Amino acid sequence: xxxxxxxxxxxxxxxxxxxxxxxxxxxxxxxxxxxxxxxxxxxxxxxxxxxxxxxxxxxxxxxxxxxxxxxxxxxxxxxxxxxxxxxxxxxxxxxxxxxxxxxxxxxxxxxxxxxxxxxxxxxxxxxxxxxxxxxxxxxxxxxxxxxxxxxxxxxxxxxxxxxxxxxxxxxxxxxxxxxxxxxxxxxxxxxxxxxxxxxxxxxxxxxxxxxxxxxxxxxxxxxxxxxxxxxxxxxxxxxxxxxxxxxxxxxxxxxxxxxxxxxxxxxxxxxxxxxxxxxxxxxxxxxxxxxxxxxxxxxxxxxxxxxxxxxxxxxxxxxxxxxxxxxxxxxxxxxxxxxxxxxxxxxxxxxxxxxxxxxxxxxxxxxxxxxxxxxxxxxxx
Numbered sequence: 001x002x003x004x005x006x007x008x009x010x011x012x013x014x015x016x017x018x019x020x021x022x023x024x025x026x027x028x029x030x031x032x033x034x035x036x037x038x039x040x041x042x043x044x045x046x047x048x049x050x051x052x053x054x055x056x057x058x059x060x061x062x063x064x065x066x067x068x069x070x071x072x073x074x075x076x077x078x079x080x081x082x083x084x085x086x087x088x089x090x091x092x093x094x095x096x097x098x099x100x101x102x103x104x105x106x107x108x109x110x111x112x113x114x115x116x117x118x119x120x121x122x123x124x125x126x127x128x129x130x131x132x133x134x135x136x137x138x139x140x141x142x143x144x145x146x147x148x149x150x151x152x153x154x155x156x157x158x159x160x161x162x163x164x165x166x167x168x169x170x171x172x173x174x175x176x177x178x179x180x181x182x183x184x185x186x187x188x189x190x191x192x193x194x195x196x197x198x199x200x201x202x203x204x205x206x207x208x209x210x211x212x213x214x215x216x217x218x219x220x221x222x223x224x225x226x227x228x229x230x231x232x233x234x235x236x237x238x239x240x241x242x243x244x245x246x247x248x249x250x251x252x253x254x255x256x257x258x259x260x261x262x263x264x265x266x267x268x269x270x271x272x273x274x275x276x277x278x279x280x281x282x283x284x285x286x287x288x289x290x291x292x293x294x295x296x297x298x299x300x301x302x303x304x305x306x307x308x309x310x311x312x313x314x315x316x317x318x319x320x321x322x323x324x325x326x327x328x329x330x331x332x333x334x335x336x337x338x339x340x341x342x343x344x345x346x347x348x349x350x351x352x353x354x355x356x357x358x359x360x361x362x363x364x365x366x367x368x369x370x371x372x373x374x375x376x377x378x379x380x381x
Contacts, residue, residue: 085133092127093147096120096154114165121158125221127151149229153244156225160251163218167258170211175204176265183272193276198356201273205363208266209370212259222252256378257303263367263374264303267296267335270364274342277357285345285357288338292364295331302327302375321379328372335368 080088099120103113128151131139138144179201186193226248235241271293280286302324342361346354354362 080130080133082133082135082138085130086138088130089127089147089151092123092151095123096150117158117162117165121155121162121221124151124155124158128155149232149241152225152229153241156222156229156244156248156251159218159221159225160248160254163215163222163251163255166214166218167255170214170258170262173211174262174265175200176262176269179204179269180272183269183276187272187276198273198359201269202359202363205266205269205360205367208262208367212262215255215259219252219255222248222255226252253307253378256374257307260371260374260378261303263370264296266367267364267371270360270367271296273360274357274364279346279357280342283345285338285342288334288341292331292334292338295327295334324375325379328375332368332372335365339365 099116128148131148134144179197182197183193185191226245229235229241229245232238232241235245271289274280274289280289339361343358346357
């Protein structure tokens, strides 16, 4: 029965305790929704942001605020009536019922599925944004609860899949490997770098943050679904939900590790470039650079340690967490020390731009700080 027809003769009491409050779930039912969370695609999970405030529709007197869902770091959609909210969810669920059925019958080509993933992700978020505008009967109805679970899993699955595609594109466009090769070749052949090399390196290092921001929408969505599904009371009795959460955690970890890995690559580029500065040899800045190099040479070990700590299948050992955090603090301290010494050694006049060595040193410090921040955020997630 469509949730749109739930208790038409007796309007739900608004306000009161929402399903989210009574059950600890982000659950929500819907008015126009006959759909259940069936259709395959049990996937990963991600909590979501609150679509916000009371319904904009003309309401009967005594209407109280809608039930709320976890907040999202996204712009809230226009307000809507509970009927409109249920209809919005029903349309999205019908889309997924058809697409899941076509996929199960092998009627959809892989390239078609990949091409429609961004649209499916946007539709999932649109449906989840409608839940805060539903009434209590919609929220507590069986179809409503099943649809919420399905959409949270679908959101996480799509977020992880889209992040995987974005990571593949980042790796194809990454100029870091070519820059490193050019420096190593010039060093081995005892040749000077081309005049435009420092500009190219500077642009690459400046662009790291912007490039990696492409992963943030997927990280936010996966994280949101993990939280919302993890708050549901039937988590321990629903193996499918537990699997979806685990899969989403793994996907989110891969995104975090990729961001960390890219910044570690940036640090290696900085160190390689600074190694070619003849003015560093035997100076305080050269000694500080050596200390920084010693801290970053085992960055693969850092990544492996973090990967193990974030493994959703095993609890993180407190001593391992403390050890990794200690390594990060030491690395950050070494980077700060080097930047301070290099800034003094290669100081330029106030009216002149900083030297290439100082700019590269500043990039190194920034990337080290980003690595430390990403790792701490990952450990605290």
